Amino acid sequence: MWPVSRSSRPKQFLKFGTEHSLLQNTLLRCQAELFDDRPIIVGAKGHRFLIAQDLQEIGMSSDIVLEPVARSSCAAIAVACLQAERRAQEAIVLVLAADHHIPERGAFVRAVEVSLDDVAGGNLMTFGITPDHPATGYGYILPGERLVAGHRIDRFIEKPDRVQAEELVASGYLWNSGNFLFRADAFLAELQRRQPDVLAAVSAALDKARTDLDFLRLDEEAFCTSPRVAVDNAIFERTEKAGVLPVDYDWSDIGSWDELTKVLPADANENVTVGDAAIVDGRRNVVHSDGKLTALLGVDDLAVISTRDVVLVTARSRAQDVRSLVGTLTASGRSEANEAMQIFRPWGNYERLESTQGYQVKRITVNPGGVLSLQSHQHRAEHWVVVDGCAEATIEDAVCTLEANQSIYVPAGSRHRLANRGNDPLVLIEVQTGTYLGEDDITRFDDVYGR
Structure with missing residues (x-):
């Protein structure tokens, strides 16, 4: 979502023309009797004040645990599970990406409730989204043997090409949402079995953590010894306890500007705009303008993103490739690639x-x-x-x-x-x-x- 999203202020802190940021919506989605009223947020130390401000704006409090360096999702989830066990020995942990869009809060809460029976049996559950098109930007999951409410996972497929994606949708595969539900002790037991170095490093980092204002800072020396592994590869693709609950609520990880069409309403010509924008004789365009008037004439299927220091113009069909452009700009030393205004x-x-x-x-x-x-x-x-x-x-x-x-x-x-x-x-x-x-x-x- 560059150039609006940058490493100094990534997309989970952005509002995209709506009332709340993606992080705020994620937190508000979990305001129900089913959930603890004090979530655990594991985030980068450089984003600590962005996190605190988002919480303050919606009147919520949280345990904010700061990673000194990024060690991917497996270590971050391990931190949350160990922290949850400090509160309750039989803690059940719902792991949510901070930047996903799920507008149907009731359907989401019901899906979590339905999964609890499978979680009680020690299964590590994920939520599989029923596809409505052959997306190439998501991983896929094949559901297998029936559990209580969900299914055992038979197979994981990484992001496919267009032809393979069409075959996967036709064969009953689900999108991998990257959101999980499990007992903390069940996850940590699998982590000890599959990735003991991660658990040892995270445990030491948490034992040596220090409090700084409203934040808990993990010990850097200990945390840096953790291997950098994603939870899918480290645990879910290797354990026999992985399960999936098929769900059909609207969902998007808003991974590209093309995905913004799932979040905001379109006009009669299927154009989606945020900010000061004007489109004449154009169809299916996405325009995001910070401050200045951005005008399009006689063009179709473009994403035009205007900020104070950058203007991005791309075909919507190439919106997934913007990250490669950012990589090129970073390599050439352009500060605009990562630093926000x-x-x-x-x-x-x-x-x-x-x-x-x-x-x-x-x-x-x-x-x-x-x-x-x-x-x-x-x-x-x-x-x-x-x-x-x-x-x-x-x-x-x-x-x-x-x-x-x-x-x-x-x-x-x-x-x-x-x-x-x-x-x-x-x-x-x-x-x-x-x-x-x-x-x-x-x-x-x-x-x-x-x-």
Whole structure:
């Protein structure tokens, strides 16, 4: 979903024109008596404040466990199971990808309920989606012998080509949703049998974990010793206890811009738009525009994605190949491949509006109660102009209050801090000038967030 989704702010934190992000919808989907009211989120340390903000927006709390490095799904699920067992010895764990679209909440909850009898018998269940077309972007599962509600899994097939996908759909295969349900002890027993090195590494990382604000940070040295293996390959394709429940609710992993047509309504010409967009004499187009008007004339079957720093134009039939384009851009050193214009911090966020030799302009939003670190910069000065809210500015030993339309100058080398003591967001424009404007030109003297 590049360029809107980037490694610094991936798609699970995006809203795609809807009220909630994909992560928020995943959490809200599990608000039922069937589920524990405090989920466990295993995520990357670089995304910790994005996770916290999403939770805050929907008024939920969670155990947030931070991975120091990525070790694929097997290690992440092992972390969640061990954490769940600390709460309850007979814990049942529902493992959900944070970025899937399942609009039918009732059907989803019923599917989980129906699977509990099979889970009680020690089976490791997954949910198989009944295909409505021969997709090439999903793995496939062949259901076999009947269990209580689901089926034993006879065979896994990785992402097929078009011809094979048509054959698989005709033969009764299901899409592999990558969502799972099992007893924590049953999964950990299979993990000990199939991937003991993963379990040993994760157990040590959790035993040595430390609390940081609202986060639990896994020990990096221990966690790094875990093999990087996906749970499908490591466990489900090898165990005789794997089962699948066929389901027919709407589902998408929103893996490409073409998939956005499953999430948002189309117009009379089958065009799907998000943001400021206009289409004349065009059909079956997908347009996502952040900020500027994006206009199409006389074209069909395109995905046109416009952000502040990137415009992507691709045939919808090639939307799955965008990741290869990102790989090429990364290899060539283009920062746009991975870095988003809007960067989130524990106190709020900032957005780069313009950057060139000698100066940079940012829009900074400080949440109510947010406090930036007491810091200094060797190579740049800063000018702050408040446009909304009320700022408390500290420069050396002087503290002053700035309201809308007021400004202050921060000399290079001076100790300074910005805070929002009010109840409304503080928005200001920061103009940086100097010989070097990198984010690593910072010395912190005090930080309430422990950075």
